[in-house]
Amino acid sequence: MEPTSSQDAPSLVKRLAGPSTGKAGLAQDQSDINRVIADASKGSKFYENEKKKDKELTKKIDHILLLRDKLTSEGDMQKIEAGLLKLEAQRDLSQTIVHFDLDSFFASVEVLSDPTLAGKPFAVGHSVISTASYEARKYGVRSGMATFIAKKLCPQLLMVDHGFSNYSEMSDKVMAICERYDPEMRPGGCDEGYLNITAYCAEHNISADACVEHLRSTVYAETKLTVSAGIAPNVMLAKICSDRNKPNGQFQLPFDSEAIVSFMRDLPIRRIPGIGRVSERLLESIGIKTCGDIYTHRATLSLMDKQFGLMHLLRVHLGIASNSVQPPQREERKSIGAERTFAPLGDKQKILQKLEEVCAELESDMEQTQWMGRTVTLKYKLNSFEVFTRAKSCNRWISKKEDLFAFQIGQELLLPELPLTIRLIGLRVTKLKDLRTSDTSTGIKRFFEPAGPSSPHKRRRVSPSHTEESDSDEPEVSSLDDVGAPASVSESKRSKPTSSRKHTKERQPSVECETHTCPVCEKKVSTENDSFNAHLDSCLSREAIRQAQAQASASPKQGNIWERWTKMAPGSSKKSRTSK
DNA sequence: GCGGATCAC
DNA sequence: TATGGTGATCCGC
16 A cells, blocks of 8 residues: 555655745645645655655754754844844945746747647646646646646646747847847846846836836737746846736836835745745744744844855845846856766666767767866766766866766766666766857967966946956966876765865875875775776775666667757857957 | 755756 | 756855
8 A cells, every 4th residue: 555645744745846836826725736746756766865855854954953942142133233234235226127037938939839729738848847838837737847747737738849949039039129128138048037227218218117018018029928027126136026927917126125125024035046945944944934034033043154144144134136237258157068867777888878978969069169178077866866976177178079988087987886777977067168269250279378367358337336357267277288188187086975085185186197096095096997996896885876776777768858948048048248 | 176955947 | 657957056075
């Protein structure tokens, strides 16, 4: 007999319902829906992993509560009040920020392609749902939900494949329209973005509300897509407001300190961008459910600053955040990667083949986008859904498949971990170097660049309060010296929970490939091919990982559908602009 | 610098 | 039967 979900902790039932649950305010039958989801998940590997994570979080909360109950001091209330005054003094109501959000974007585009879908419960996606139509949402179907579960909630649910090229085209159209209102607008993915319409409203002598009405009706006229928007003095508030009158509505917050704080008072903490399910639970455990509760519990928060981040929460409570909107800059990018999920594999050769495929994909992306990098991070997910990463830094710039896959990198990171049963493998490259000069010069690859930050672009803007000048300085690795240099590799770390890491060395540990130091027993071990790995294998205790059993695996599953789309998500939606 | 975790889309 | 991919950030070590 299967156990029933009534045995599940409430936190687990909620967790299984997915991350987007708490987002859109839903009806009272949410608990029925959650029950169906929990029952459908029951017994799966996914479920067991969620249960484990839920248990760990519960433990962490117990620890935090213990700490709280041991507090002796009452907290420096005067200091907090002073901090609040200081923050309040920084409040800037001079800029009008808009956040817009296309209503159920993928689904809306699909209706345009196939009008017979209108009014029906359907969802876009394959194994996992990207977007559900509003009719489907009534049944509890939400993005991120496994399709088979959605079908349980709504048996008549229609599934539609992604039409990425359509999404891309429509997204471009919408973004282009928005640029008329703010040439420096910032897309935040394919279906949303931020604008600063202060200048536009002044130049056209219209109110913010009228401006956004105009924008929304223009978008509808030119694309037949509806968009919701929020208007507020900063990006955080604008984003929150864009949800207020969704779909096809807009909401403006009064540009008034008192009104803002009172707006925040009853706002669930989960609505704050950056506060997800885990933070929500942590905060709730000490009695904070709304942003108003932050003020109520400010004394506790001040004493547990480390755990909760007092200043950030005080800003949230006051509704203070950045009011700067700037287009994404190419140099903001910090990593590029590729990963793939497949039917669980235990066979070494088959796993290596997956790794090779991921390498090929990543090489192609890096070539197209013109990046190289110095650090490679391997990611793998066990059949049990547990995720691990292993990283290695090099002294030369990596971008080619052979380099990524080579024994020196991808394989060296992966092989010592085997044997395992894996359902996902991925690689990510960081410490990037831009192969484009960002000017429009020719396509010549600039291998020879001054190490200095000779960024030829300066961003000028009629500026809001704070403008962070982040000047990313390259790691002092001369690309010139590295061209064609033989691979010299730092040691790969394999710190398990237990392994204590010393390495008092400063500087980069650019060790030559003679011997490695075993990170566990600290002995020097020859790196003659497999001997180092063999040593580690016998040296490390890997029960934590080992639990994965071999498993007959058959049907090679096809890859992902999101990829082409999500790759154009935040910064890369062809929006790299340089002002002269 | 590495690895785990959280978050957004 | 069955639960995605890309990228950022923060913390602890």
